[in-house]
Amino acid sequence: MNPFSHTILEWYASFGRDLPWRRTKDPYAVWLSEIILQQTRVVQGTAYWHRFLERFPTVEALAHASEDEVLRLWEGLGYYSRARNLHAAARQIVAMGGFPRTLEGIHSLKGVGPYTAAAIGSICFGLPAAVVDGNVYRVLARHFGLATPVGTVQAQKEFSALAGKLLPPEDPAAFNQGMMDFGAIQCTPLRPNCEACPLQGSCQAFRTGRVALLPVKKSAPKVVERHFCYLYLRVPMPGGGFQTAIRRRGSGDIWQGLWEPLVLEPWAADASASSVSALDVSAPSLPGHAVPLRMGVRHQLTHRKLIVDFYLLEALERPTLPDGYIWIPESSLDQYAKPRLFELLLESVNACK
Numbered sequence: 001m002n003p004f005s006h007t008i009l010e011w012y013a014s015f016g017r018d019l020p021w022r023r024t025k026d027p028y029a030v031w032l033s034e035i036i037l038q039q040t041r042v043v044q045g046t047a048y049w050h051r052f053l054e055r056f057p058t059v060e061a062l063a064h065a066s067e068d069e070v071l072r073l074w075e076g077l078g079y080y081s082r083a084r085n086l087h088a089a090a091r092q093i094v095a096m097g098g099f100p101r102t103l104e105g106i107h108s109l110k111g112v113g114p115y116t117a118a119a120i121g122s123i124c125f126g127l128p129a130a131v132v133d134g135n136v137y138r139v140l141a142r143h144f145g146l147a148t149p150v151g152t153v154q155a156q157k158e159f160s161a162l163a164g165k166l167l168p169p170e171d172p173a174a175f176n177q178g179m180m181d182f183g184a185i186q187c188t189p190l191r192p193n194c195e196a197c198p199l200q201g202s203c204q205a206f207r208t209g210r211v212a213l214l215p216v217k218k219s220a221p222k223v224v225e226r227h228f229c230y231l232y233l234r235v236p237m238p239g240g241g242f243q244t245a246i247r248r249r250g251s252g253d254i255w256q257g258l259w260e261p262l263v264l265e266p267w268a269a270d271a272s273a274s275s276v277s278a279l280d281v282s283a284p285s286l287p288g289h290a291v292p293l294r295m296g297v298r299h300q301l302t303h304r305k306l307i308v309d310f311y312l313l314e315a316l317e318r319p320t321l322p323d324g325y326i327w328i329p330e331s332s333l334d335q336y337a338k339p340r341l342f343e344l345l346l347e348s349v350n351a352c353k
Helices: 003-015 027-036 042-055 059-064 067-074 081-096 103-107 114-125 134-144 153-166 172-186 204-208 330-335 340-351
Strands: 224-236 242-248 262-264 291-300 304-314 326-329
Touching: 003 172, 027 042, 027 081, 027 114, 042 067, 059 081, 067 081, 067 330, 103 114, 114 172, 134 153, 134 172, 134 204, 224 340, 242 330, 291 340, 304 340, 326 330
Parallel strands: 224 304
Antiparallel strands: 224 242, 224 262, 242 326, 291 304
């Protein structure tokens, strides 16, 4: 075994994180953790992992759930395509008769890329497959002085090949988890603990003073700014209580499959609007006066900045709305999976009752 790999294994044995999904070899539980932890911090993801296992203790239970059930449980994690892929993959697994045990089979699951397949395969089945995530990129780039921009096809090939050479076939799970933890705890993006690093003597970045410069990152795409209005409609029901209108978002945009209130987005990204009355004639005909609740609410997505105005409109009758909207009792809103912005709108509506 080469000195680098030996050091990672020794470090992991002493300092590796005690995470709940590391106490099992159940591929369902490990796969669930890997999907949740994509784009999610461990502290936040752990609570969701427990919640999912409590609600769906087996892959069969997850497969038989409705998409709305899965999306509701996912609320707050963002990147909802992960939840839809998780649900689709659970149905694949059930159709296969069980969790696949080969790298190719695991990789064939919806939403499972090379990293996730390698993690599940090595941890659950001892397959000699090296993981390469952001932590691994950082450790390898600094230690071996690699300046190929992360996020490029060339970097994927180069770093994957190097990680594969370093992987000890007798203990791939410990090495992979050790590399991830080493990057998360020791060789962190900012203020890495170089002085107490067991790899300091052989680290090229430390020797050449390039720790802060590696890994090199590919230029980030431009952030697009979008402005729109959320309009909460409230109409009394004959038997008491209120109803409101919502629709499920379609494909090809943010929050696919989630439910939203009336959305008005008729103006350009570089323009602004001070009230619903400023909207163009394409807006539906709305009875009554829309009361502003919160203006200029900012919500950051990966490559989009949303600036949203919240309004409340209470009417005596249902207005005519565009296709796709349904009317539901307010009391049943919790049954529908919603983006965080809709939850914020509901908080504003409840505050003014």
